[in-house]
Amino acid sequence: MSIPHFHTLKIKDITKEMPDCVSVALDITPELKSSFQYQAGQYITFKKVIQDEEVRRSYSLCSSPLEDDFRVAIKQIKGGLFSTFANQDLKIGDEVEVMTPMGNFTSEVNATAKRNYLAFAAGSGITPMLSLIKTILWSEPQSTFTLIYGNQSIQTILFKEELEALKNRYMERFQIVHILSRERMETELNYGRINAEKCEQLSTHLIDFQQMDQFFICGPEEMILGVKDYLIQKGVDEHRIRFELFTNSSSTKARKAYQEAHQEESEKMCHVTIKVDDRSFDLQLAYGGDSILDAALKSGADLPFACKGGVCCTCRAKVVEGTVDMEVNYALEKDEVARGYVLTCQSHPTSDRVVIDFDVR
Numbered sequence: 001m002s003i004p005h006f007h008t009l010k011i012k013d014i015t016k017e018m019p020d021c022v023s024v025a026l027d028i029t030p031e032l033k034s035s036f037q038y039q040a041g042q043y044i045t046f047k048k049v050i051q052d053e054e055v056r057r058s059y060s061l062c063s064s065p066l067e068d069d070f071r072v073a074i075k076q077i078k079g080g081l082f083s084t085f086a087n088q089d090l091k092i093g094d095e096v097e098v099m100t101p102m103g104n105f106t107s108e109v110n111a112t113a114k115r116n117y118l119a120f121a122a123g124s125g126i127t128p129m130l131s132l133i134k135t136i137l138w139s140e141p142q143s144t145f146t147l148i149y150g151n152q153s154i155q156t157i158l159f160k161e162e163l164e165a166l167k168n169r170y171m172e173r174f175q176i177v178h179i180l181s182r183e184r185m186e187t188e189l190n191y192g193r194i195n196a197e198k199c200e201q202l203s204t205h206l207i208d209f210q211q212m213d214q215f216f217i218c219g220p221e222e223m224i225l226g227v228k229d230y231l232i233q234k235g236v237d238e239h240r241i242r243f244e245l246f247t248n249s250s251s252t253k254a255r256k257a258y259q260e261a262h263q264e265e266s267e268k269m270c271h272v273t274i275k276v277d278d279r280s281f282d283l284q285l286a287y288g289g290d291s292i293l294d295a296a297l298k299s300g301a302d303l304p305f306a307c308k309g310g311v312c313c314t315c316r317a318k319v320v321e322g323t324v325d326m327e328v329n330y331a332l333e334k335d336e337v338a339r340g341y342v343l344t345c346q347s348h349p350t351s352d353r354v355v356i357d358f359d360v361r
């Protein structure tokens with residue numbers, strides 16, 4: 001994995017998937033093919049100045065690396081800066097700044113594997129799942145995939161036709177269970193929200209969770225945490241559960257709480273060295289002050305970042321000397337943290353000398 005960089009790409013296609021959602025395909029020129037190679041489940045990040053503000057927003061690729069298509073789907077959020085721009089103003093032929101693909105919400109595909117995958121998605125959380133479903137069905141002929149997909153109603157099911165076509169083509173290996181929160185279907189099982197209670201119903205009537213090898217969850221925070229806790233409580237090894245969170249609703253609160261908790265240490269200073277693109281530079285940073293990423297950006301560094309909320313992993317780097325504390329981490333796996341990787345947008349020094357290396361991916 002090399003350090004992510006932005007490139008200028010042309011919009012190749014825009015398809016209105018639903019009244020409030022477009023899918024956007026990008027033209028990857030032959031010379032950029034290797035930089036934009038990706039694994040199913042990864043995301044890209046757009047950079048755009050909107051209303052005099054530079055915004056960076058990440059979108060999971062919904063295409064499969066096995067297709068000749070490089071596509072994301074962007075659901076319009078009420079009042080949302082980038083999603084409104086993408087749904088209303090973006091045109092075929094426009095040029096956009098796009099960062100190379102990143103992310104841990106992936107699975108190593110293996111043609112001889114015989115695995116059972118179980119995925120939980122709600123709303124636009126289907127995007128990385130669609131990429132995973134296609135890739136796994138196409139490249140692991142002995143594996144099965146079960147998708148539990150939550151939406152408000154049949155009308156709001158994103159990629160309904162594409163999923164149905166996959167279901168018809170791979171009847172023996174691909175199963176979809178729709179859960180609708182505002183429309184009743186044939187059984188009680190299909191009505192409601194995806195949460196621990198729904199998981200219990202599914203496990204009693206339809207799905208043998210113990211037979212599943214890998215679990216993917218993508219949707220609102222409440223759903224992710226509910227399903228994850230349920231699975232762990234039922235004895236599923238945490239290492240087999242991957243989740244992708246699109247927004248951290250409490251990032252401002254978490255920053256404030258961290259700064260308040262470390263108020264007494266605000267006089268303590270750390271000498272931070274940042275290594276990036278084979279260069280290094282130094283800065284002084286208070287223990288409970290800015291995050292390491294923010295401090296470095298303020299001093300003029302060009303570092304990779306996107307959400308600044310601990311949910312993507314664009315700002316990932318390795319602590320090679322000293323110690324740091326993270327406010328939140330929704331993106332790094334436990335073993336990455338054990339190997340010294342941190343989300344720099346969430347990191348604060350806890351020793352008087354810290355060296356952070358962005359080049360060790």
Ligand SMILES: Cc1cc2nc3c(=O)[nH]c(=O)nc-3n(C[C@H](O)[C@H](O)[C@H](O)COP(=O)(O)OP(=O)(O)OC[C@H]3O[C@@H](n4cnc5c(N)ncnc54)[C@H](O)[C@@H]3O)c2cc1C
Pocket residue numbers: 043055057058059060061072073074075076077078079080081082083084124127128244245246247307311312
């Ligand atoms: C790894 C990753 C992958 C993602 N993949 C996708 C994807 O495939 N498709 C997709 O549509 N989005 C995806 N997102 C979310 C996306 O990056 C943006 O957060 C989203 O489009 C909103 O951006 P905005 O600029 O329109 O809204 P903003 O201007 O950032 O936000 C406006 C308001 O809406 C709230 N808000 C922001 N996001 C949401 C949300 N998802 N639901 C409800 N309220 C929200 C904000 O708190 C704020 O109050 C992903 C995010 C991450 C981190």
Ligand code: FES
Pocket residue numbers: 304305306307308309310311312313314315316331343344345346
């Ligand atoms: S920028 Fe997304 S986790 Fe730091």
